[in-house]
Amino acid sequence: MFFIASLALLSCKQQQSQQATTNMTYRPLGNTGLQVSEISIGCGGFSKLDTAGSIALMDMAIDSGMNYIDLYDADPKTRSNIGAALKGRRDKMIIQGHIGTIWADGQHKRTRDLAETKAGFEDLLQRLGTDHIEVGMIHITDSPEEWNELEGSPFLDYVFQLKKEGKIKHIGVSSHNAEVALMAAKSGWIEVIMFSLNPAFDRMRGGTIPWDEGAFDNLQAGIDPVRVEFYDYCATHKIGVTVMKTFGGGGRLLDAKTSQIGVAFTPEQCIAYCLAKPCISTCILGVDNLDELAADLHWLRATEAEKDFSAPMHNQTAQGDGQCTYCNHCSPCPQGIPIAKVNELLDKAERDGLTPELQAQYDALAHHASECTHCGSCLTRCPFAVDVPSHMDRAKKIFGK
Ligand code: SF4
Ligand code: SF4
Known part of the structure; x- marks a missing residue:
């Protein structure tokens, strides 16, 4: 599958030239016709850096061959910094921008209110300095009830309208819930799904811990059957899956003291784990600064031994949910607590x-x-x-x- 994705890319001139200078591999984003770098960048760093720092971060991402960015954050600073960093080179990044997020009273807010949603999306385009984004991602739908409420709603009508107007080229949804992700995959109108995936979440959420010794013959063994069905359905039906929480959320999996399953993984092991699933198009990496991005880009030079995630899989212990990943999805707090x-x-x-x-x-x-x-x-x-x-x-x- 890796080879097929890479060969498909070789037909694209622009990406040929990128590959001449980097070792980046590209994969199809489902059936969208887009080829995306198998590792890509999240928006977190752009909220922490000033404009010059944001431009430098974008320089490094683009120079590495990354061509995909997730922008969930409604923080005006984040959006404006990314807009500044893409000025004059908008075509270098495929933008996965979220619909249904606004900035209210200094806090990020998820919304399904139509007026808020429209204002939030127009602000996104304006701050990015663009008239469209490639993937319009319906922001976080985490329960079947929320998914069902979307159907026929003014919010969803607006999303379809955006696509008709060309302001978004493809419709996606983000979810941490495998049942919802599977419902979305089967909807017939969702083309991209952003899903929280890493070696821990597959084991914790309806999966088995510790790791089944025989499971390396079948990487889906011991995982919640709903997650397995979701992965298989997306691979078979060519629905693009972009990975969030690649390192466990806030980098938790990189340290045994914070790892949800009691054992540390390297960035390369986390990425390799996710990319081993044929449905995955790209792993979105949360980086705060140039040093973190430079460290993560070791992936492009990593040996097969460095990518081998079998050792930590053997040593995991059950811990489970309940640990904060610093994702901000719980915002806003009525008291304004960050x-x-x-x-x-x-x-x-x-x-x-x-x-x-x-x-x-x-x-x-x-x-x-x-x-x-x-x-x-x-x-x-x-x-x-x-x-x-x-x-x-x-x-x-x-x-x-
Ligand atoms: S408490 Fe808030 S920031 Fe922490 S994991 Fe939950 S939603 Fe994310
Ligand atoms: S006041 Fe406390 S319980 Fe209520 S949203 Fe804020 S942090 Fe959560």
Whole structure:
């Protein structure tokens, strides 16, 4: 399958020239006709860097042969930085932009409200400096009920209208839920699905831990049958699957102390694990800066031994859900608490000890864990079963407010 994807690419002149200078391999994005780099870039770094830093990050991504970017974040800074970084070279990146996200009161918000959705999407195009994006990704649909509510909704009518107008070329959906992802795949109108996948999620979510010793003969063994059906359906019906949380979310899988299955993987092992599935088009990598991207680009030079993920698979232990991946999907908090950032600082303080630097970062937040009213609204939006109110209690205890 790897070879077939690579050979298909060789017919494309532009990508031929990219391959002359990089070792990037390209894969079909389902039936869209697009060829995408097998590793691609997320938007997180663009929210943390200034414009010059964003341009440098985009330079490195494009020079490496990456041609695909996910932009879920509605933060105006993120969108504007990516727009600036793509100025004069819009054709170098296939943009997977999310529909149904807005920036409200300084926080990211998922929405299905039509007026908000329209405003959010127009803002996206305007800040990117483009009149279209290639993949219009319906932002996070994580329950069958939410999926069913989409059908016939004004929100979905708007998505179809965008496609008719050419403002989006293909329709996608993002989900952390295999049942929803399978429903979307079978809908007949979804062309791309962004799905949370890594060696841990396949084992934790309806799968078996520890790893079945015989499973290397069949990489689908021991995985939730719904996930297996989803992967197989997408491969058979040529629906593009783009991977989020490649490294476990917030890089959790790269450290045994934070890994959801108790064992550390390297970036190369995580990527190799995902790309071993024929349905996968690209692994989207969350990077915060140039150093992280440079480290991840070792993938292009990695040996087969470095990609071999069998050793950590043998050593995994059950831990499971409940750990924050700092994804921000639970936002907005009515109290304005930046939940992902509080959880990130809390995890660091609990793992490595509270340092003056961590305390200073916490103190600088506009709102703190002590403001949590235990309203529970974040719980309904967290795909990873994180008990946020209890995390806020722990943060208040450690940081003092
Ligand atoms: S439970 Fe606490 S952290 Fe969660 S949304 Fe409510 S106030 Fe915010
Ligand atoms: S609490 Fe859940 S939704 Fe919120 S940042 Fe953490 S993992 Fe993401």
